[in-house]
Structure formats: structure tokens, C-alpha cells
Amino acid sequence: MTLLSSMYTGVSGLQSNGLAISIIGDNIANVNTVGFKASRGNFEDMLQMTLLGRNGSASQLGGGSNLTDVQTLFTQGSLLNTGRATDLAVSGNGFFILNGTVNGVEGRFYSRAGQFFLDQDGYLVNPNNLKVQGYMADANGVISGVLGDLNLTGVNVPPLPTTEVTLTANLDANAAVLANPWDPADPAGTSNFNTTLTVYDSLGNAHEVVVYFRKTGANAWEWHAMVDGGELTGGTPGTPTQIANGTLTFTTDGALDTETVAGNTVDFLGATPGQTIDWDFGDSITTDGGTGLAGTTQFAGNSAVNFLSQNGYATGTLQMLSVTPEGFITGSFSNGEVRTIAQLALATFQSNEGLDRIGGNLFLETRGSGEPLIGAANSGSRGTVHAYSLEQSNVDLAEQFVELIAAQRGFQANSKTIGTADQLLQEVMNLKR
Secondary structure, eight states, X not given: OHHHHHHHXXXXXXXXXXXXXXXXXXXXXXXXXXXXXXEEEEEEEEEEEEXXXXXXXXXXXXXXXXXXXXXXXXXXXXXXXXXXXXXXXEESSOEEEEEEEETTEEEEEEESOOBOEEOTTSBEEOTTOOEEEEEEEOTTSOEEEEEEEOBOTTOEEOOBOOOEEEEEEEOOTTOOOXXXXXXXXXXXXXXXXXXXXXXXXXXXXXXXXXXXXXXXXXXXXXXXEEEXXXXXXXXXXXXXXXXXXXXXXXXXXSOEEEEOOBOOEEOBTTSOSOEEOEEEOBOOHHHHSSOSOSBOBOOSSOOEEEEEEXXXXXXXXXXXXXXXXXXXXXXXXXXXXXXXXXXXXXXXXXXXXXXXXXXXXXXXXXXXXXXOEEEETTXXXXXXXXXXXXXXXXOOHHHHHHHHHHHHHHHHHHHHHHHHHHXXXXXXXXXXX
16 A cells, blocks of 8 residues: 555655764764764665556656665875874875784774874884884885884894094194103193094994194194003003004195094904094095195184094984884984884775775775785875874764754654654544544
């Protein structure tokens, strides 16, 4: 009977609008969920019967509505700055790759939520202890091509012994030529000027070196690098011991003309013997073929150091992390070194809508999504990574409230359809009276 059919049509409307309200409620509930992607219900009409007209043409009588599927909307959410280095967000296409076990299922999962931290073993993980996937770097900072877990705190920088020292200064042209000869036992009393620097041995031990400059004649100087004898193999503690020496000559214009280095091989106590340190005082004219002015000079004025550097360092432990837009994770170490530790991997899919939403801000690949295309951030169609940020939910609250009102009115209208059909059926029942 048509009236009964109209009641079932109204029921389908109630069910469809009820499901729509449920979907909207899920979106509103997750308006503050990091990385959440809003959903929408896709509905279709249903046919009840086909009628044949007098002229033989067919016409269809509708039978209500039906929910076909719930579609996830993968539009970009806004980025919120958090101030935490391990909070990460993807701007553009792509998902973080996570590995572990969820609800008894072990495998690889995908997420837009970048609330990561380092666990007790140094692995980068999410709140569900799923390990973030990427590519580790070797000791030289070269990224490997093997996708795996990212262990960040187990990385230390081994020490590097000093092999080069660069020192530039201005030596006072008016300094007096000392009458007393150079005395290693009294270096300060038999030199015009000195400065201090630190060098490192093969074990990463720091050694304080004092470099003494002594004027020996017009436009001529000699230099002596001294350390405490207790730091040398066979040395005497408390006795200044020379580890390198040489000469410097200048033109009458104060430019560095020649520089020599001698006795610059040192055996630090307990370290690899025969450590050679090269000393450079600037672009000398005769020795280096330079101008003699971009380095040590001899002008009138107080002697002073202008530049000092050496290439060694002690062992370093990780102090701070940072992440580049390409996903490179760099570490700042206690010895002042900054090195690439790893690189995050991102995955893209032929169809994001084909991913299976499993809760916990996680997705699983399916036949409908296609195989994951895994690679570095900011390559191919993959987006960039933003550190100190999280991607907010892409739910538009105002839009959801408007849709909620429309679904509510649709539910009410369909209930009126059922009520009207019920009244008419009551009239039919009254015909027998």
C-alpha cells in the first residue's frame, strides 16, 4: 500500500539524517584533535518501483535515501606553533610513517599527527609508542637509503685531533728587540707577547697551548708554542715544553713576508703518538704567494690577536634537535658540532580517500589507496616538514553547525512524513465504522 511505503520512505530519511548528525558530531568532537581530518556522508536516493505510463514510458517512484559511504576530507589544517622541537607538521601532501603494533596488528601505519617525543631508548615515537620511520645518517652525515626506526640519542660525535691551527695577530712594530735569549723555562720573561688556545688529542682531551712571540730583529720575529710537560709522553709536570716553533718576517710596510714551522709533531700523554699540527699565520707573500695583509701583520700599535681557530674537538653528546623543511634532523652537540642525524620519510598515495581510518589518528593502506610512495619530504609530490608546529584539525566549526541545523531539520521533516502517513492510515481504519 502506498501509505505504508511512504512510512518506510520517511524511516529511510530518519536513518540518513541521523547518520549525518552522527558524522557531524564526530567532526565537532574532534575539532581540537591534532591532525584530524573531517568526514562527510555521501547519500544517494533509492527507487521504490517503476511505473508504466499509458504511452508506454516508464517512470520511477522514489523510496527515500541511503548512506553510500563516509568520505574523509584531506584538506590542509592550519599549523599551530608549539615551541617543541619534536612537534612536527606536514604542509602539503604526505603522511608520517609509523611502525609498531596497534590493537594486536603489527605493521606500518600513517598519520598526519606529529606529536612526537624521544622514548627511554632514544627512539622518536608518537603517543602510542609507534616508532617514526626515516633514514639514519652515518658518522659523516650521509643519509642511508634504508627505511627504519629513528634512534636519535644514541648518536655521539667522536673526537677529532687538532691538525690545523690558524692564528692571525698584529705584532707591535715598535716592540723592543729583547737582549736576553729565548728561555723555555721563562717564556713570559723572554718574549714580547703571548696568547692562549686549546687543541685536542686523539682521545678528545683538551690541551692549553700558549704561543709566545719574540722580536729578534727589525721586521723579524720568532714564535714558540708551549704546553705543560705533564701533558706529554715523558714530560715533566709543571715544566713548560715546546711542541712547535718557527719564524715570521715582515716587509717594511708591515706585511707578512715569510713564515716557517718546525718541530710541530707532538706526543700527548695516552693519545696516538706523532700528532702533527700545521700552523698558519696568514697569506705570507713569499711563503704563500699572498698579499701579506690578510693575516698576521706588523703595524705600530699594541700587539693583539685578530683571529684564532683550530679544527679539533672533544667527543660530543647530543644537546638539541632541529628539523629542516626537507625533514633533515640535525643535532647540536656539546662540543659545538652540528651534524645531520637522520631524515624523516613521508608517504603519499594515489588515493588518500582509499585509506582505512582505524582511530588514534592513524590510517592503513588498502587496495583502494594504492601502494605508498615513500621518500624524503619536499621531493616529488610530498610536502614540507615544519618543526615546532602541529597541524590542527581541518574541521570548520561554523560549517559543521550549519550542516547540523540542516540535518536536524531533515530529521524533523521526515518524522512529519511518518506522522502524516500514520494519520491517513488512521482515517482509512475509520472507514469501517
